[in-house]
Amino acid sequence: MSAPFRLATGGRIDRSKPLRFTFDGAAYTGFEGDTLASALIAGGVHLMGRSFKYHRPRGFLTAGPDEPNALVGVGASQDRYTPNLRAPVVELHDGLVAESQNRWPSLRFDAGAVNDLFSRFLPAGFYYKTFMWPKSFWKTVYEPKIRSMAGLGKAPTAPDADRYTQVYAHVDVLVVGAGPAGLAAALAAAESGRRVMLADEQPEVGGSLLHDVTATIEGRPAAAWVAETLAALEAKGVQVLTRTTAFGYYPHNMLGLLERVTDHYANPDPKLPRERLWQVRAGEVVLATGAIERPLVFPENDRPGILLADAARAYANRWAASVGKRVVIATACDSAYRTALDLKAHGIDVAVVADLRPMPIGPLVDAVRAAGIRVEAGTAVTGTRGRLRVRVAHLSRLDGRGGAHAPEPVACDALLMSGGWTPTVHLFSQSRGKLRFDEGLQAYVPSVSVEKERSAGGCNGVFDLAAVLADGYAAGESAARATRVRAPASRAFPVDGTHPVTGGHLGAVPHSRNPSAVKAFVDFQNDVTAKDLKLATREGLRSIEHVKRYTTTGMATDQGKTSNMNALGIVSEAIKAPIPQIGLTTFRAPYTPVTFGSFAGASRGDLFDPVRKTPSHSFAVEKGAPFENVGQWKRAWWYPRPGEDQHAAVRREVKAMRSSVGMFDASTLGKIEVVGPDAAAFMEMLYTNAWAKLGVGRCRYGVMLREDGFVMDDGVIGRLAADRFHVTTTTGGAPRVLNHMEDYLQTEFPHLAVWLTSITEQWAVTAVQGPKARDVIAALVEGVDLSDAALPHMSVVECRVCGVPARLFRVSFTGELGYEINVPADHGAAVWQAVYEAGQAYGITPYGTEAMHVARAEKGYIIVGQETDGTAGPDDVGLGWAIGKAKPDFVGKRALARPAMGAADRKQLVGLLTEDPATVLEEGAQIVADPVFEVPARMIGHVTSAYESPTLDRSIALAMVKGGRARMGETIYIPMPDRVIAAKVVAPVFYDQEGARLNG
């Protein structure tokens, strides 16, 4: 398809590099350097999408990221499809596939447009006032309808095929924005030799200078000056990031930057990330983010072909794309006159410049008149015609009394408007800097800084090019010197071919039409009109935040970049309060939308969270063991034999372990070495038990409480020497316990000479459990008398196992004769293998965490986090014996004395035996005292652990029951959805109550 609106000459496009692309299935051609918007405009396309609420036809409004209307979905396949992209910032590449949004069946004929006909019944907030009857219709009819009408693009349906990376950077000076102010600032900062980073959201630096074809700086055309300056900056080592948006200003001068790395390539290099999220810590920041042109709020100001004046100038000068053949310009600001001159120079017919101001003056105005362009002062556009493209603009002379005279229709195919400029203070405001309303500029500008930053140029309310450059340079100098004081720039930039611009308008444009019959749009995308805002104020919403939320003005994907100030103007007029009194809605991050994936970065799949594997992990893999996630650890769950399911495997593992011997990988248990002259004294404070008298070589089960008296952790602790304890913790609890210990050691007991070292990963632990355990390890252990007398239950010895240094514990979490062999982790796999081989003679059986859980439950050993839930005291779970009553103090002791901790009806650990031995209770099931109950039932406890016990050949369960220990022998009831299960309360030890099997 040809490009009828492509200007013959000029522009920064490479006409030697044509690019083919499609929009809604139709084929077009653009050039390298084009955006999707400029290429379509060159192709004569202005109908780009449908608005959010009324589905009105919409075209381009801007040439930048502030675009509210021309949103498209881009991507040939769902795994690379992105909705809601702004056409003016989508760089063209060959083969690009774009489609319009929010229309059905087609963009030209959109069924949703019926809303526009009924718009009078859909004022702001209409949905709060209706859809309430009949009640059931909300969920079934109204809401689904509202939802299907809302939304813009379609979310992709396939997983994203691209990758994203994140990187931290540190610079002395970060300059945001590479327009004239930013370039000058970077120059100044670079000359000081500091580390400087310059970031700009556009593909090339230069900002507004890229479409200024008349200005000269230091005697050179603006574009040439930009090129030379860029070269100078790079020569000085400035890091220049293009296609990089500073989207967020976070505390302590941390800025978030999003670099778009590959979206502009037809065939991206797969090793490159699609986007790179920079987290930049800057010593000093220069904000040079420019300004945004405001639309004029006149009736029917939203038709395709109605654009901002400077956008039209940019399309013509930068991309050689003409927005029309015959344009009308409506303005309240001088800058539109530059557009008039430039378009005329391109041979475009400028029918008339209608200026709201009664008496526009100045060199630009004179130049336009001199160019023979008709200028109408004190004149407004009071209406337009044209369904899918503006055809006619109605120009009316203002009567000076808030109304307008009869309109003069002027034919045109483009209507360009300018309501003046709004400084882009988003990042400044995010930094918590204080804004002030400048009456002269009729704009909010930066006032008091909070972070180490300063604004320069347009975002600082400075608009004259020479002043902008000087302002930027001064800002760069002050940043380099890390000072708040802005000395006058030590360097001036002589400029020519440009003129200062003044003027602007906030709020609605006067007209004499029936206000309730016309739509003058403020927020284009969300279809918020001047009358919606007035309605909101009539309904008593006076805070601008209320108005915003009620009308949704400023809440669209452009976040009010083009609409907020006009909305303020209208509200200010409506409630007769000056703008500064109304305030401003908060600027929230991000400045423009940021891809979820870039926040996630590499954190996906196996990198989402570390996968911690024990040294014998591969053994379990070879045996086909499924793994259980416990914290970050992977633990072998059971070791199935061919044809075995979980139940069969676990049953076999427990039986084998009890009848002969089993082996279990206990490496994940947390381990902390507590060393120092005061080690015992420290242990006395951190654990409820007594430690001072524990003999060297002996072990003890320790209970750790939080200061509030609830059980925090437990584990077996061995004393290796007078001043050395080997502490074990639960697998998940290790980091928490170490931090808890360090906390008390450093802040409460700093006088104690003792130190804590995590040794969880130093030692691989093979637990060998069962009557034959001693026989199995005997062959592997050097120089240790393993007899019960020499190495009784609950003792520890340092020795060599399989020729490597080891800590051999005689401990049991199964109730059987048991050992835990600790060896340095790199030897873990070999020692595990050696034990496995040595055990073959006894049919040694590796067992997983499930069998371990069953075995310990048969013995009534609790698991912190399963029997306890943070509301259980030590006595509740039957650990009263482990509390050193005689001890003067330990962490949590005083809290245990609180009334509720001793209450008779506290939940206590008990065992449960179901009347039907075949019935296995469900963990988490609730317990009632009376099988007959009404909902809500009075619950007296819950099942914490429940298994089929291979050893007892019946089901067993542990439970926390109110006053449980007083209920021994009672029958309690477990209501399930389909039935009520009866069970007898018994002691929580089901096997070998006297513990005979542990000894001998």
Add this chain to the structure above:
Amino acid sequence: MQTYSALQLLRRAFGGHQSWEPLWRQPALKPAYDVVIIGGGGHGLATAYYLAKEHGITNVAVLEKGWIGGGNTGRNTTIIRSNYLFDESAALYDHAVKLWDDLSQALNYNVMYSARGVMMLAHTVHDVQSAKRHIHANRLNGVDNEWLDPEACKAFCPELNISDNIRYPIMGGALQRRGGTARHDAVAWGYARAADAMGVDIIQNCEVTAIRRDATGAIEAVETTKGTVKTRKVGVVAAGHTSVVMSMADVRMPLESYPLQALVSEPVKPTFTCVVMSNTIHAYISQSDKGELVIGAGTDAYTSYSQRGALHITEHTLDAICELFPMFRRMRMLRNWGGIVDVTPDRSPILSKTAVPGLFVNCGWGTGGFKATPGSGNVFAHTIATGEPHRINAPFTLDRFRDGTLIDEAAAAAVAH
């Protein structure tokens, strides 16, 4: 009160919508009130509404430092559910859910309560045990909550990634079908409009500067930026600022105020029909009526009143979302904001009288206050009106921290949202 209905909308449309009355008056602060509510958020406005509606106490002022609904009410992710573990919590939150059900009709204001179903995912054996414990307890408390295996989770939420090749594969989920969302602003505005219609004065831009007590120590007046108000009863419903307000009456609170972030994506056509929460990998998500994906997570790490969060918290939230919903990886964050949530040691709220006669406090909702708004206001109004707690909020006293009778939802389930 001007009735809202389709018919009214139609009628007034022909009048160019000129004749809609203000949602509420802009009254001047009177010198004295029977009850002063400090805090014009959802809970405070609901309290005022129920004081007037159910207890006939209409001489009430709601004092709001800024604009009503501008705190956590207008900043939260609007999740509504009642499948809490302990009887006390379940009763409180389910009381709220019952009121949510016809709140729009009661207020004649569409708060858009939408029972889309809230699914809480389990990723570990411990999650499963905890979820099952909740489900059993909920069933016996008459609260709906059902267990779904991974395939059923996928059927309920087709976007969900239930494959084994994610770091923490989904082992199932607990679904409360009555759970859902509502329109947060509408809740504040609906309660305000209805309370105002019954005579309650809603005073915005009115900051409380002091709470005065008489010789006996009882409440006698409240000083504000708009003057002094005499009153014998003050209800503090200031969410994140509760500690600050209570300190004016020399009452120390078991509270810490943390930043809580939330974010929304750009609006898209309906793609996500339910609410999904994962406490193990810390994220929750739903889609608003506007089409935005509404996403939240746990609190930031340190106490703050700055109302903004850290970038790395957003990262953790979104990496979790992208892991569960890989097709949303290309969606884009449109808006990110922070609220201030007041957190108690046991993660359960406080709805209680205090040692100061006439001073009542409603706080400590942490990250989950929005869902309780109607129930909270309802029982707190009872407490203020009668001077004694309603059966439902009786356990949620300040004294429980002294006695050790905590209601530790967090410890019991690691559920904080």
Add this chain to the structure above:
Amino acid sequence: MLIIRCPICGDRPELEFRYGGEGHVARPAATEALDDQTVADRLYMRTNPKGLTVERWRHVHGCGRFFNAVRDTVSDFFVTTYKAGEPRPDLDALKKEAVR
């Protein structure tokens, strides 16, 4: 991400630290002399000020030390940090510097 000045290591990124709650909170020693209210106050009651707060941090991924900090909870700027065991500073005196 905040920058936090570890009294030992100097300025470091927030990610290296773990927040430790309100500072200078006395531990309830195991003496029955302490009544339950006092125990509860020490366990649970917090100042939670809007403005300058005294809090604990641990440079857990650095030198490992716990230390105290004075931070403005409105701006999140730190006024000062000091080693554990050092006396609580005079906040009123610090308020003047609290600007940043």
Add this chain to the structure above:
Amino acid sequence: MADIALKEPALRRSVFDGLPLASKAAAACALEPLPPATRLAVRGRPGVAEAAAAALGFPLPTGVCQSAEGGGRAAFWLGPDEWLVIAPEAEAATLAPTLEQALAGVPHAIVDVSHRNVALTVSGPRAAYVLNHGCPRDLSLSAFPVGTVSRTILGKVEVVLWRTGPESFRLECWRTFAEWVVGFLNEARREFE
């Protein structure tokens, strides 16, 4: 077969076995696993730093984030009373006792963590940039000069980073995190393939 186990000391298996360390990106940033070493966590009251010299041949560094080297050994300052001493694997059995002797006069703690940590070299012109994908510290030569050693964060893992040259770092982490660290650094340096 049991006897065999006694005759042959159990073999070591490195966590780096089978991890993808080779890469086309090596020219920009190379990952090199370091051999097993003797590692001691040394803690103690003031005085240990000087006393240690008798065993190490040099005192423990007392400056923040300082390192000291000599005789094939290195000592890292990790905290005001915390050091990590690294020596050849051959000293596994001997170093701790010698150090115990040297420190006898001062309250102290020595714990063997030889197998807890593993180490790899991250080197090349883009080494710092690659590390900065997960490390929030300023790794420029001016802020993190050669010889600096510090415990810090790499993404979701705690590491000890020792700058051994302008373009080379020794990275120590706990053994089970090595797989994640290698995967993360590979992802970060992929753009240089």
